[in-house]
Every structure is written in structure tokens, then in C-alpha cells.
Amino acid sequence: MVKIQNVRGTYDLYGPAKRKAKKVVELASKTVEKYGFEEIETPIFEFTEVFARNLGDTSDIVTKEMYTFEDRGGESLTLRPEGTAGVVRSFISEGMQQNLPLKFYYTGPMFRYERPQKGRQRQFTQFGIEMLGVQTPQADIEAIAMAYSFLRTLGLENSIVVEINSLGDKESRDAYRQKLVAYLKQHINELSFESKERLEKNPLRVLDSKEECDKIVVANAPLYADSLNESSKKFFDEVLKGLDLLDIPYRINNRLVRGLDYYSHTVFELITDKLGAQGTVLAGGRYDGLVAEMGGGDVAGIGWACGVERLSMLLDQDVELPRPVAVIEVGDDVHETALKLAYELRNAGYRVEHAYSGNLKKRMMKANKANAYAALILGSDELAQGNVTYKNLDTGDQKQISLTKVQEELK
Ligand code: ATP
Ligand code: MG
Numbered sequence: 001m002v003k004i005q006n007v008r009g010t011y012d013l014y015g016p017a018k019r020k021a022k023k024v025v026e027l028a029s030k031t032v033e034k035y036g037f038e039e040i041e042t043p044i045f046e047f048t049e050v051f052a053r054n055l056g057d058t059s060d061i062v063t064k065e066m067y068t069f070e071d072r073g074g075e076s077l078t079l080r081p082e083g084t085a086g087v088v089r090s091f092i093s094e095g096m097q098q099n100l101p102l103k104f105y106y107t108g109p110m111f112r113y114e115r116p117q118k119g120r121q122r123q124f125t126q127f128g129i130e131m132l133g134v135q136t137p138q139a140d141i142e143a144i145a146m147a148y149s150f151l152r153t154l155g156l157e158n159s160i161v162v163e164i165n166s167l168g169d170k171e172s173r174d175a176y177r178q179k180l181v182a183y184l185k186q187h188i189n190e191l192s193f194e195s196k197e198r199l200e201k202n203p204l205r206v207l208d209s210k211e212e213c214d215k216i217v218v219a220n221a222p223l224y225a226d227s228l229n230e231s232s233k234k235f236f237d238e239v240l241k242g243l244d245l246l247d248i249p250y251r252i253n254n255r256l257v258r259g260l261d262y263y264s265h266t267v268f269e270l271i272t273d274k275l276g277a278q279g280t281v282l283a284g285g286r287y288d289g290l291v292a293e294m295g296g297g298d299v300a301g302i303g304w305a306c307g308v309e310r311l312s313m314l315l316d317q318d319v320e321l322p323r324p325v326a327v328i329e330v331g332d333d334v335h336e337t338a339l340k341l342a343y344e345l346r347n348a349g350y351r352v353e354h355a356y357s358g359n360l361k362k363r364m365m366k367a368n369k370a371n372a373y374a375a376l377i378l379g380s381d382e383l384a385q386g387n388v389t390y391k392n393l394d395t396g397d398q399k400q401i402s403l404t405k406v407q408e409e410l411k
Contacts, residue, residue, distance in 0.1 A: 009114070009122025011309075019319040020312040021125065024154065025107050028127045028306070031150040032105045035142060037129055040104040042086035048076040050089045053293070059205070065112040079111035083128045084287070084303055091132060092296035100133030100299065107308070119278030119310050128284075128305030132291070135300045137235055140266040140286060141242030143302050147270055147282050148248050150306075156272065156314055160281075162248060164268040165224060165256035166239075168232030170289075173264065176227035177203060187217045207257045223254045232265065239266055262289030266302070274314055281314070282306035324351035325410060326367030326375045326393075330360050334378040341376065341388075341406065348407060367393065376406060 006012065013021055029039070048068050051061070067079040080086055083106050096102060107127040114120050129146065131139050144162060151160050167173055181203050188196060192211040199206060207218055228236065243250050250268075258267050267285035275281070284304025291299040325345065329338035342354040353370040355363045360377075367375050377389040382400060390409055391398040401409050 007122065009116035009120075011121060011123075016318050017312065019321070020315045021308050023315070023319045024308050024311045025125075025127055027153045028107070028150050029105065031153060032129055032146055035103065035146055037103040037105045037131075040087060040090065040106050041108070042083075042090050042106065043080075044109065045077045045079050046086055046089060048078040050294075051078050051081060051085050061112065065114055067111045067113060081110055081112045083108075083110070083126055083305055084130060084290070084301075087130045087303075088132075088291055088294055088296065088301070091291065091299075092294060096132075097297060097299065101139075102132045103129070104132075105129045117278075119275055119307070119313065121309065125308035126305045127308055128303060130301060130303035132301050133299055134302070135288075137238040137242065137266075139300075139302050140239045141246070143284060143304060144239075144243060144250075144266075144268055145246055145248060147268075147284070147304055147306070151270060151282070151311075154311060154315065156311075159272045159274050159314070160270050161272075162243070162250040162268055162270055163253040163256055164240075164243075164250050164266065165253050166228060166232060166236035166265055167224060167257065167263055167267060167285075168228040168236075169264055172228045172232045175229075176222070176224055179222040179227060180204070180206075183221055184217070190217050204257050207255060218255065224257070225254055235265055258285050262287050262293050264288045268304070270306075272314060275310060278310060281310045321371075322351055323371050323373040324353040326353040326355075326363070326370065326372040328355070328360065328363045328367060328375050328377045330363075330377065330379040333380050334383055337383060337403075338378050341378070341403070345407070345410075350410065374410065 051066060061081045066081055069077060071077050087104055087106065091102065105128065108125065109123050110126050111123050113122060116122060129143065131143060144164070148162060151157065168176070181199065184191065184199050184203060184206060188199070190213055191199070191206070192209065192214050195206045195209050195211065195214045206214060207221065209215065209218065240250070256267055256269060263285050265286040265288070268283070269280050270282040271279050272281055273279060282304055284302070286300070286302040288300045290301055291297060327338050327342045327345070329335055338354065342352045345352045353367055353372050355366045358366065364375065372393055375391040375393055377391060379389070382388055383403070386403050387400045388403055388406065389398055390401045390406075
């Protein structure tokens, strides 16, 4: 028989790991909802062009990481490697241009063909936000503030730093690109093969390279900050002023770029020292050129996305479930009453643990294992008088109460 197993780089999420992942998403949703963001769900696959032109043909995602396949109708489809492209596609195809600004969040699986290792999976979960139609620095400040507040609710404020940079407007980026290309050409023989290619197609990507030889060249490359024009400087200053005002600690990282043409102004990453090489847990930036590039007109955009599994790994403590109450039946003739009591309590909003088999001792053990705070013990003698035994499982105290008073007692 064929051995049945999961695909490399994919994981089954259950038990404590799933609880943590769920908590990460819950806290993120709660935080961004306070800023007026609403959830959007776009399909897990799209026409390949949605990602291929969106992400630029030279990005790692497009050149080596996409899960692309032909469906039975002969269409080329791709499992989404990230969330922004789908949201912008939806914005355009649903004709949402009349309702700006728009604030969306999303969560769900993303797919990238990468070399699996700790914190790097082929199917992973992202939570992300996109804000469309806001040109002012307030959007950048809010986006970063939300990200930081969210990580604070996870208890990570002491192990997280915001790294930030500005790519400026188009004029500044063009000026920078010229300087960069001139510099890289002087060092062309020291660059990796891939970076030589990038130099032609998308030189900014060289700054992103993980190759040692490229890093050495990049270390002395011209700085973005020196190419920003006055209005771009002013924009960046306002963003930083906002972060200062809100007491959000940041570090300017002149080497931080997003190598795609449609990025502008603010780019940022939230980084932890707790995850080794996979330390970036959240990344984002302003993408004022993207909507236009996809044919949706001149609409500003900014967004970020975080890796839910990477963040879950940072949660030291197990996520506790709310404690149930246990219904414990002793003897066959009380089964129907127990069934009904459990049903009614659940309808009234209680979590109820009602074991499927076993004697009193076994059932008490199960109640303790489920971390129940109280047990309602139903024996035939008490039931004959309309009573049950209520036992506080933390103190061990117990007393007889009327079956009709159970909910009162539990409150
Ligand atoms: P990296 O440099 O680690 O490859 P990236 O630039 O490809 O990251 P983004 O596309 O910005 O990452 O995605 C945002 C976040 O999603 C990352 O910061 C990370 O937390 C998470 N992420 C990205 N790729 C993976 C993956 N293969 N497995 C798990 N999480 C991932
Ligand atoms: Mg990557």
C-alpha cells in the first residue's frame, strides 16, 4: 500500500499549537477592529496573472515559490502566496472605488514552495491588513501602531523591535535607483550570478539578497535617505513624529527595502531576536502604485501581514480553555435526566463535560482532566428527591441542591 503522509512543509494543527494560532488570530482581529477594519475573504486561488504581474517578475515568490497549475479547463491558476494581490484584485473586480477609504483584514493559508525549516513552511497562515485610499502619513502611523499594539497583546513588547525605512516617492526612488545601479556596476564582478541578473531587471532587489558576496557589496551602497526629495523627507518625518508621540520604539534601517516597483514611502518590519534566522514576524509597507498597476486607478494603499505560526511559536504559555462544569451520572436509571441536564446547561451557555461511560471514579477523573470547576453528581437516591450533589472541584466542598436550582448555583 502507498504510505499515506502529509506533504513536506505542511503541518496538521491541533491541540495546544492550534489553540495558540487561534488566539493569535483572535487578538489580531480584535485589535484591528478597533481601528475600523473589517474582514474580507478572497479565494485561495486566483488566475496566475494576479500574482505574477502584481509581485513583479523578479521577486522570489514569482520566480521560485509559486504553486501554479493548470485546471481542467486549461486555465493557469496559482495558490495564493500572499494576501495583498487578492484583496486588490477584489477591490477592482467588485468595483469598490466609490467607497474609499477602505480598511480590510484577512486571515488564511498561503502557499509558497520554499525549503522547509523551523518557521518556514510551504503552507502557512497569514493575518494581514490593507488600507486603501489614504494618502496621508496618518495611515502609516495607524498601520504600525496597530501592528505594535497587537504584538503587545501577545506579550511580546520586550522582544520586538520596529524597523522602518522610507523609499520616498517615485522621483526619489528613480534618483536612488540611478545611484544604486551606478554603484553596483562598479562592483559587478563581486556580485552573485542572481544579483547580476537583478541589476538589469530590478536592482533594488540586490539590497535584499541573502548571498554573502552581495551583502559585502551592499554594505557600502548609497543610502536611500540621501536620495529622498523634500516632500518625501517631510512625509517620513511625520510618520516618525507620530511614532514618537505614541511612544512606539523604532529603529531606522536604511537597508530595509521592498524590492518591488509599486512600493513607496514607508516600509517596516517587526522583528524578534527569539526566532533566529526567521525573526521577521510582521512586514508591511505603502504600495501607492499597485492599484494603478493592476488597472484600478490611482489609489493609495498600505498594508502588512504577519506569520501566524511564527507568532504562535513565541507564545510561551499554553492557551487555557474556559473551564467546564461536569455532569456526572451514577447508575443507569439517571442517564436520561443527566442527558437532559447537560443539554439544558449547554443551551444556557455553559460548557459541559458529560462523559460517555465509566463509574463514578472514572467520571470524576475525566472531570478533573477536563479542568472542570464543579461537578453535578446525579445518583438515584438524590434524584428521587429532586436533588443533585453540587461539588466544588477546587475546594472539594459539596452539598445537595435542588435540580431546579442548578443554574442559580453555577452563577
Ligand atoms: P522571509 O524573508 O522570512 O522569507 P518574506 O519577506 O517572504 O519573509 P512576507 O512575504 O513579507 O515574508 O510575509 C510576511 C510574514 O509572513 C513574514 O514576516 C513571516 O512571518 C510570514 N511568512 C512568510 N513566509 C513564510 C513561510 N514560508 N512559512 C511561515 N511563515 C512565513
Ligand atoms: Mg520569503
